[in-house]
Amino acid sequence: MSLEVNDLTIAFGDQVVVDHIGFEVPDGARVGIIGQSGSGKSLTTLAVLGLTPRSARVTGSIRWNGRELVGLADKVLAGIRGRTIGTVFQDPMTALDPVRTIGKQVTDALRNHYDLSKAELRERAIRALDQVKLEDPESFLGRYPHQLSGGQRQRIAIAQALIAGPRLILADEPTTALDVTVQAGVLQVFNELVTGLGSSLLFVTHDISLLPLVAEQALVMEAGRIVERGPVHQLIDRPQDPVTVGLIEAALATAWVDGPGEGERAPSGTGAEVRV
């Protein structure tokens, strides 16, 4: 099952924020999208899901498994979302439902798409939480997001997105909001699960240093366009576009601020993190 994007354009009024981009995620491939804040990465992933803001005008083509998704009725798209395409969002503090238990929301995709018994759901929930390496998974079932740490929540967001075994996984900066030390663990769990499922992956990040860990191919976006693309190691070793160079420098600066691998980076949003 492959994802083919052609001529995708997203505009708010006459402001074009994604500008005629095209790329492909072949079956089982792992593709990264990298770019600075505001370059259009999130909107591109949301367009695949049919979840761009209502005020956005989406044109072009997104084919999933041969089927055109652009312009498809929301009802039909909903049948794809969570079942064959799973999504992990950026901010674990807000992406989970504050008033429902973990046990409930982690099985949402199953309940939306399949008819399972209560016992089966419970068993699947425990297994999913176990797979993201949460200790004593059963104890999480009755808890609420506000009782958990950021890392725990993001593991739950991952379990939730992957529970129905999607063939394509969209990950929009799934570890950006986390502390570096926590980040590594979450990324490892995520990687193992994706490998286990053998699914395709579209991984969005602004941190180029994460790319080699998660993708073979990558696209560099800037102001709604793809300015460079190719194998990850090539992008890092021999960047052609100034934007790519800039992203590498930003990553190096962050690494330097953090110290070699063990620094305590301030959580994103405090302004302490380096984004060029």
Add this chain to the structure above:
Amino acid sequence: MTQYVLRRVALFVLGLVLTSALVFALLRVLPGDAAQVMGGVKATPERLDQIRAAYGLDRSLPAQYGSWLAGLLHGDLGQSLITGVPIKDEITQKFALTLPLAGLSLLFSLLIGVPLGIASAVYYDTKLGGFASAVAQGLAAIPIVWAGLLLIILLGKGAGLLELLPSQGFPRTGWSEPGRAFASLILPALAVGIVEGAVILRFVRSALLEARGQDHVRTAAALGLTRRQALIRRGLPGAGPAILSVVALQAASLIVGVVVVEALFALPGMGSMLVTDVGNRDLIKVQSTVLVLVGLVLLIGLLVDIASRLIDPRQRRAGE
């Protein structure tokens, strides 16, 4: 949770005490004299003094307040200065009309406000949604008296265009004829319900519009709900406590609305009684009635706070 409930109940009692002092003080600065009303215009000054002494109106204000409060503590609301009837009996009797009227008004306001609020948020970017919210804006701003008059003109028996429902009075037989009694409450409750419902509508709408942009609502859609399902099933419960608290805040204006429509529709409930008693300067009775009404509003606030604590896990502390 128990601790929270205890604290909240203490607050409720404190609110009642403060209200009692406020109501007492306010009524003493009101011009007019109960003794004069009782004695009639021709009463001599000596006669007026006699009356005042008989009802304790000659005592100092703190003494009057103290004895009223002491009575309240024993569940004794005092006696009417004018008729001598125990106030508790009369209030209980009037409640048989006022409570169902208030309940029906609340029901109408929720039936109008919640579903239409949801619809106007879901269809907010269509012409219909815009129209609905403009209508709500307008309705929320009109006085309940106008809404009542309009309903009487449109639907009321005797005066109305359609002559569908009774618009004046309450059957003498009371609730022994439930159909007729109920019918006479529909229009007044609708008048309150439309105006209060419009306020709730606007609030539900804005809470849902806010939920539309929330991350977890988007997550719900990404897991396989349609956008609309995600908004209603996941966005609405999050807004639940906020909506509940608005309903509680509206309780006060709902009670005031009930008092107003009782007068307008000639219903012999607490509201009509209050209007008469103020005219008669029946101080103790007005005092006690207002206190009971305010107590009712405070009680609704108390129940809503506890309910919203129960439905919102974020407000509960660990282990509760």
